[in-house]
Amino acid sequence: MSSRGVTRHMDDGYDDERDGEMTVDTRMAETDEQEFSALAERHRRELHVHCYRMLGSFDDAEDAVQETFLRAWRRRETFEGRSTFRAWLYRIATNTCLDLLATKRPEPATGGEVLWLQPYPDRLLDDPEVAAAARETLELAYVVAVQHLAPRPRAALLLRDVVGWPAKEVAELLGDSVNSVNSALQRARAGMREHLPAERQDWTGGEDDAATRELVRRFTDATVATDIDTLAAMLRDDVRSSMPPTPGVHRGRDAVLADWVQDGFTEITGLRGVPTSVNRQPAVAFYLWRDAEDAHVPLTLDVLRVSGGRITEVTIFHDDQFARLGLPERLPATR
Known part of the structure; x- marks a missing residue:
């Protein structure tokens, strides 16, 4: 894999015999709804992941x-x-995503x-x-980068480099020539x-990484204590x-810390943190004590990217993501 992770991953596989579907009855018009649903449901999760990469949104x-x-x-x-x-x-799912992008997000993301x-x-x-999907193609930074591509090059990249389709198959889906697909793929990779x-090859942060787990623990403790100096280190x-969907990207330690302080971070009391993971990255779900609830209730989810033993990115999501992630809706008081 190249240092920027843009060579072919083929983590979802493109093996016609992988799922035993060489024997699927081709008389599909005669298939009843229950039989059809059973066939389709086998692929729901991988199709969902494919659409998530295409669209950047779980919903x-x-x-x-x-x-x-x-x-x-x-x-x-x-x-x-x-x-x-x-x-x-996959063909139908990709075209569905392209149709959705055309109506809902005709322009790709900009500005990072x-x-x-x-x-x-x-x-x-x-x-x-x-x-077995490659972690690199599921991390938030990869998904964000994909959203900066125009829809059709985006589809070409994901089908060729992630799903592993031959260029001819991608060309047939997109209604283009193989040369056009290869040209779009080059633009997408660029x-x-x-x-x-740039340091993507050096990322760490898997659950097996003891050093990362310790870093996440210290990040959690320092956040609960609202210790800005320890966090800075x-x-x-x-x-x-x-903090999507709130506009704004803050770059550099000083700018990030200044934004946190301005948002009142140092004045917060009654935090608790629960370690978790999303997008194959370490994360911490933070809860805030509410007297009226007699419990800690969801506040934010901080997703971390780690490189060289330091935190190099913090993506903060609002409390509306907790239920989907299977996180508790409240934490009882500790006695």
Whole structure:
């Protein structure tokens, strides 16, 4: 893999015999709704992850998969068995995402921020369909970089470099020539190099990384104590911070800390932190004590990117993400 992670990952695989679907009945028009649903549901999670990469939003990916299944059922007679049922669903899902982008987000992201960005629960990534997916293509920085690409080059990149489709198959889906797809892919890879962190090869932060776990513990303790000086020592000089959907990306330790102080961080009391993970990255769910609730209630989810033993990015999400991530809706008082 290159230092910027733009070579082919093929983590989802493109093996026609991978899922045993060479024997899928091609008389799909005769399939009843229950049988069709059972076939399609096998691929729900991997299609959802694909749509999430395309769209950058968990909610939009959910809508796209639902629309994909609806379109597939309505057009089931068009499945002729020339490819696997799985590949046929990927085609429909990709076109669904392109249609959604055309109406909802005709322009790609700019300036390094994605206001519609949402985290993806790691517990769903443990599904057997996607458990082997490359961590690099699920981390927030990768998803953010993808959102800066125009829709069709974005689709070409994900289908070629992540799903592992041959250029001919991508060209057929997009209605382009192989040369056009290869040209779009080159532009997309160049765009990814521009928007991905330069040190990406050196990222750490897997759950097996004891040093990262210790860093997350210290980050949690310092945040609960609102100890700005200790936090400063953990941040790399070029750290960046954002809080989608709130506009604004803060770059550099001084700018990030100044933003936190301005937001009243040092005046907060009654915090508790719960370590978790999303997008294959370490994260901490912070809860704030509320007397009226007699409990700690959700406040923010801080997702960390770690490099060289320092925190190099903090993406902060609002409390509306907690339920989706399977986090407790409240923490009782500690007695």
